[in-house]
Amino acid sequence: MRFLTAALGFALPFAAAKVSYDGYKAFRIDDQLDYAGVQKALSDISFKSLSVENTRKGIEIAVAPESIKAFEALGLKTHVVHEDLGADIALEGQFKPYRASIKAFGANSSGELPDISYFNSYHELADHHQFLDDISAYLPDNSETFVAGKSVEGRDIKGIHLYGKEGAGKKPAIIWHGNVHAREWITGVTVEYLLYKIAEGYKKTGDESTATTLDNYDFYIIPVVNPDGFVYTTAEDRMWRKNRQVRQGKTCVGTDMNRNWPNQWDIPGGSSPEACSETYRGEAAGDTPEIAALTNHTLKVADAAGIKWYVDWHSYSQLILTPYGYDCNTDPANLDRQLELAGGLAKAIKSVHGVEFVYGPTCKTIYQAAGGSMDWVYDIAEAELAWGIELRPGSDDSNGFVLPPDQIVPSGEEQWAGAKWVFANF
Numbered sequence: 001m002r003f004l005t006a007a008l009g010f011a012l013p014f015a016a017a018k019v020s021y022d023g024y025k026a027f028r029i030d031d032q033l034d035y036a037g038v039q040k041a042l043s044d045i046s047f048k049s050l051s052v053e054n055t056r057k058g059i060e061i062a063v064a065p066e067s068i069k070a071f072e073a074l075g076l077k078t079h080v081v082h083e084d085l086g087a088d089i090a091l092e093g094q095f096k097p098y099r100a101s102i103k104a105f106g107a108n109s110s111g112e113l114p115d116i117s118y119f120n121s122y123h124e125l126a127d128h129h130q131f132l133d134d135i136s137a138y139l140p141d142n143s144e145t146f147v148a149g150k151s152v153e154g155r156d157i158k159g160i161h162l163y164g165k166e167g168a169g170k171k172p173a174i175i176w177h178g179n180v181h182a183r184e185w186i187t188g189v190t191v192e193y194l195l196y197k198i199a200e201g202y203k204k205t206g207d208e209s210t211a212t213t214l215d216n217y218d219f220y221i222i223p224v225v226n227p228d229g230f231v232y233t234t235a236e237d238r239m240w241r242k243n244r245q246v247r248q249g250k251t252c253v254g255t256d257m258n259r260n261w262p263n264q265w266d267i268p269g270g271s272s273p274e275a276c277s278e279t280y281r282g283e284a285a286g287d288t289p290e291i292a293a294l295t296n297h298t299l300k301v302a303d304a305a306g307i308k309w310y311v312d313w314h315s316y317s318q319l320i321l322t323p324y325g326y327d328c329n330t331d332p333a334n335l336d337r338q339l340e341l342a343g344g345l346a347k348a349i350k351s352v353h354g355v356e357f358v359y360g361p362t363c364k365t366i367y368q369a370a371g372g373s374m375d376w377v378y379d380i381a382e383a384e385l386a387w388g389i390e391l392r393p394g395s396d397d398s399n400g401f402v403l404p405p406d407q408i409v410p411s412g413e414e415q416w417a418g419a420k421w422v423f424a425n426f
């Protein structure tokens with residue numbers, strides 16, 4: 001049946017999420033309230049918080065249908081992110097067939113590039129993994145897929161290693177991680193778009209700059225580093241952020257993987273010790289299986305030929321964030337260089353669709369965040385550049401984490417232009 005619907009070109013139905021946001025209206029609160037102040041002001045309102053606790057970028061909440069009138073009567077300064085969050089989730093969740101269509105039409109049997117229509121919709125985890133296999137089949141002499149380790153629930157943390165004419169592991173590394181926060185769906189597909197462009201450019205005659213880049217750098221790309229959380233967003237709760245670790249004696253599930261990296265892990269104010277918090281750091285530095293796998297993998301890559309550029313992709317709010325997150329008064333030795341390149345990247349991104357990205361050190365630009373990936377990769381794995389990039393949409397736009405699929409390609413196009421600028425200038 002799946003085969004038949006795919007062959008006819010229909011969208012496959014989204015596996016209905018069990019947590020319903022139907023009728024929920026999502027707002028960004030623009031008043032200068034802190035998180036505790038918002039919690040207090042909203043004590044009689046039924047809502048789900050979509051922000052982390054210590055944000056300086058405004059607080060986003062989804063208000064339950066029965067509380068919308070009461071919330072609006074509070075007279076807070078807000079703007080609407082989703083008129084009906086549930087309706088937008090349903091639209092976004094119309095996954096189009098990927099592998100099914102390939103089987104139907106016989107494509108890729110000879111290692112062709114995957115169909116670009118992959119980027120017309122979001123996908124299930126299995127399709128993300130299949131996409132990596134298909135890129136590897138297209139570039140058999142210059143790539144291999146790898147598994148960095150297993151998630152809490154035993155899923156593969158699967159990536160692809162691309163290398164140039166001198167073979168694997170000889171050149172400085174570029175490492176890209178996507179979807180550490182489960183609900184940030186635009187990140188995995190945007191990273192895959194960049195992967196697609198590298199693969200396409202390397203084989204195409206005439207794209208000298210991409211060929212040179214891959215001959216000079218090894219790429220290690222993991223589009224979904226939090227597979228359990230991601231699957232949970234496709235099957236249970238679209239707005240889930242953390243991993244799915246169950247801990248003894250804790251009622252809440254999940255650790256924020258991006259507060260669990262073992263470096264400056266428990267700096268006060270940079271994360272939460274409470275298991276129910278969206279920024280719960282875990283009970284010990286690096287005590288999630290996912291971060292254990294990612295630190296091992298990253299150190300192995302660093303030992304081979306060093307790390308030139310690390311990016312951990314997030315959404316949303318259009319930011320290019322450099323170290324440090326853990327402290328606002330400490331700067332990396334090469335901060336000026338990192339900011340110069342981040343500024344060039346922002347300019348290159350803007351040149352494509354006019355979308356503005358702000359750049360700066362994480363703590364000073366967005367919020368204090370300890371135990372984050374970029375600080376660890378910069379300090380411990382000694383990457384030259386270690387960034388977090390927050391993709392579309394902007395913080396003043398509508399949407400948020402639930403970005404319509406027709407923005408996948410534009411997001412990919414502007415990030416590809418940006419990445420090419422970095423390759424040419426770093």
Ligand SMILES: [Zn+2]
Binds near residue numbers: 180184
């Ligand atoms: Zn994130």
